[in-house]
Amino acid sequence: MQSKSLTLKALDIVSLILLAVSTYLALVFAPTEAVMGQVQRVFYFHVATAWVGMLGFIAAGLSGIAYLRSGDPKWDRIEVAAVEISLVFFFIAIVLGAIWARPVWNTWWTWDPRLTTAAITELIYIAYFMLRQGIEDPDRRARFGAVYTLVGAVSVPITFMAIRLFRTIHPVVIGTQSAEAQGGFNMTGDMKIAFFFALFAFTVIFVDLFWHRIRIGELADQVEQLKLKVMR
């Protein structure tokens, strides 16, 4: 059983540093926004985590197709890792979104297209794991997972467009000008630094976690194999 490679260990440290720096930039360095106050700082992480969720989403879709075409179980491991990470990060993004929305618009939830689509994507992910749970045969589990990932990956963008269409025809009920994540303020130079740095930092964190999760999947498979050998 291989131990963590040097690159991965280095990446771990880099990720932690980047996270620390990003936190500093978001919470201390960036100026306080005039209208919304301190709570606006949540926005930096809200967008960054949603961005990571998106990366995971795309990775999952692509690895699903790769698995169906090649049958190589490594794509299945990658797919599971991608879905897990995306599930967690979209959830964090949604929670941060709620924390931001409450003081600013006096509501925990806005039915805006992005947030709603993220929530629906979460439901698809949960369905994905429930589907896999109910299947014994690993090969079938991987195939079904890949098929559902594909179906989900295609339906989510369509869902987003549908909800957006829904909103343009029906005015926003909440009563604010814009329920979009970036709406409501303009970013100054320093804010932009914090914002883009957060995106960068979280992308690195995504790669780090992704790598870890895939590695765990490989190790788990090896354990299964060894178990079977011993049981004989």
Place this chain on the structure above:
Amino acid sequence: MPTPSHASFAKAVAAVAWKDLAAELRSRELVSAMLVFSLLVILIFNFALELDIATRRSVTAGVLWATFAFAGTLGLNRSMAVEKDRGCLDGLLLAPVDRSAIYFGKVLSNLSFMLIVEAIVLPVYSLLYNTNLFHPGLLAVILLGSIGYTAVGTLLSSMAVQTRTRDVMLPILLFPVAVPILIAAVKASGGYLSGADMQDILPWLNLLIAYDVIFTAIAFMVFDYVVEE
């Protein structure tokens, strides 16, 4: 010796669809279950929403589509369960035809069942609430929405039926990915019922058609992976 050809693809699709319809004609189990369920759902909505006539008009489309969605999963589940339980799916897979012929045959029969139920629910709803639902536009929307729903639903029910948690699995898999159909169908239906402009309704119709085409194509391409071992 019989060998697969394009002619027998269409014949296989027709054979599978006919088989389901003939069996259902005799037992009437599926359609009656879907029908009774639909009426019960409308009943529940009636008390749950407790509306005056004006508000009711605006939710008719929503109530109808919620009903169709729930009843639809019943039909999709049952249709696949029959194949699985008696090993008939193997019988279908043993035939020298393209797997997608099985898919299309199933979609045809599932669609027929859904349309039959909708055809009965519409007049009943019209009578109960004294509204006229026989707008040709509405009927077109119901057709388009049902096509998309059964196209995805048939694919997903083929997977769901092979899991341990069979009956519960289908709605969990289907509803999140069927959201675009539901939104578009409700909006378009509502548009026709309230006499909205065609230009307001058209984007929704386009969305429905696009969804139908895209997902039928996807299901056609991946169905093999779902039934083969």
Place this chain on the structure above:
Amino acid sequence: MIEVHKLTKRFGLKTVLRGLDFEVQPGEFVALLGPNGAGKTTFLRILASLSRPSMGKVKIAGYELPGQAAAVRARLGVVSHLPLLYPDLTAQENLEFYARMYGLTEYEARITQVLEMIGLEPRRHDLVRTFSRGMQQRLAIGRAILHDPEVMLFDEPYTGLDQDASAMLDEVLKTVAAQGRTVVMTSHDLARAEDLATRFDILSRGVIAASATRDGLGKKNLLSFYKQALAA
């Protein structure tokens, strides 16, 4: 007629068939015997083209699986312990359905012929749900020979049949064999197998552990041959 070379089948990390070799000449009636869990059903499903080999070659009637699966299926008749019949259709309708699925034209005469062969002609317009298990099994065989297949596979066909039904099934199987078809049958019932088959293969631990023709058995009876093969 059937050539299997180094067939391996894995379910995830579990290997069920390990480099199995198997050959059947046209007209042979092979009884495939073995303990539960030996992989008989898995093997038969692969021959039936319902399951894909993980490794190895399978050739039936000159066509390779899985590449030329459709050609194989047209020449293959399969009877499993599940009837593969639709309960809400009549015997006639079930056969008509399968005739269409196999691309047969002008099948009315053939259906009558088959019904007579299996002794179900008087019940042709009765719903299959009214049939006893024995009758359903006979109809299942009828379905399997409708398209005049060169090769027939039977997976535990006597499961759940009483004495009378089993005796009738014997007759049908003898007729099928006499028609020159190649037959592979798995069974737990050694006495029946001894009666019907021309060759006996023992499947144990994922490979064919022993094989003997009826003449080759000579003085030994099947039971001792079977026990010997498993002990090895």
